[in-house]
Amino acid sequence: MANDKLGLPSKERRALIRNQVSHLLWYGKLETTEARAKSVRSQAEKLLTLAIKTYEDTAKVTKTIKDAKGVKADREVVNDGPAKLAVRRKLMSYLYDLQEQRKEKESKTAFKARTLGINHPLIEKIFNVYAPKYDARAKELGQGGGYTRIIKLAQRRGDGAQKVLIELI
Numbered sequence: 001m002a003n004d005k006l007g008l009p010s011k012e013r014r015a016l017i018r019n020q021v022s023h024l025l026w027y028g029k030l031e032t033t034e035a036r037a038k039s040v041r042s043q044a045e046k047l048l049t050l051a052i053k054t055y056e057d058t059a060k061v062t063k064t065i066k067d068a069k070g071v072k073a074d075r076e077v078v079n080d081g082p083a084k085l086a087v088r089r090k091l092m093s094y095l096y097d098l099q100e101q102r103k104e105k106e107s108k109t110a111f112k113a114r115t116l117g118i119n120h121p122l123i124e125k126i127f128n129v130y131a132p133k134y135d136a137r138a139k140e141l142g143q144g145g146g147y148t149r150i151i152k153l154a155q156r157r158g159d160g161a162q163k164v165l166i167e168l169i
Contacts (some may be wrong), residue, residue: 006035013018022096024148026122029167031153037166041148047094048130048147050087052138055131077118085125092125098122113125130168137169 006013020040024030027046030040059081066073080088100121102111118124130147138144146169153163 005153006039018094020097021047022037022098022122024168025095025126026165027099029165031163031165033140033156034150034162034164037150037164039151040166045145045147047091048126048134049144050090051126051131052083052135052144054081055127055135057084088123088127091126092120094121 006016008016016036019035020030020032021044023043024040028063030037031039057080058078061077063077063080064075065075066072076141097120100115100118102108106114115121134147148166149169151165151167153165155161156163
């Protein structure tokens with residue numbers, strides 16, 4: 001069933017899977033049908049594996065920066081290494097760009113301070129949260145993969161399709 005066409009033309013099917021993978025990685029769980037969940041799991045685990053293999057590839061670079069008064073200062077900046085940069089670009093080309101939302105009762109200034117310098121929050125979340133977590137899990141258990149689980153729910157009322165909850169472990 002994982003290679004099922006989901007009853008959609010290829011363009012729409014790819015867009016659906018991209019959307020659901022993006023939402024799974026952003027929110028950590030997703031409720032959908034069983035066939036869709038299997039396709040989403042396959043794609044999400046491939047993307048997470050790429051990120052896990054390259055998240056530590058960084059390079060320190062010294063940059064000369066001019067301030068408002070024209071004074072030059074050298075600053076050390078941590079950039080992505082070539083492998084991590086390639087994976088970052090691949091993730092950015094596949095996933096939809098979900099943006100950070102303001103929390104309840106959060107002021108505009110607090111929101112701007114929290115999101116300052118983050119252009120692609122989903123990509124940053126994958127590299128800074130999921131990759132270290134799943135890499136540590138892989139070293140602890142001695143195995144890679146298995147980042148998602150599918151829990152069966154009730155059947156959908158209209159057509160009897162099996163509903164499932166897919167979530168990141």
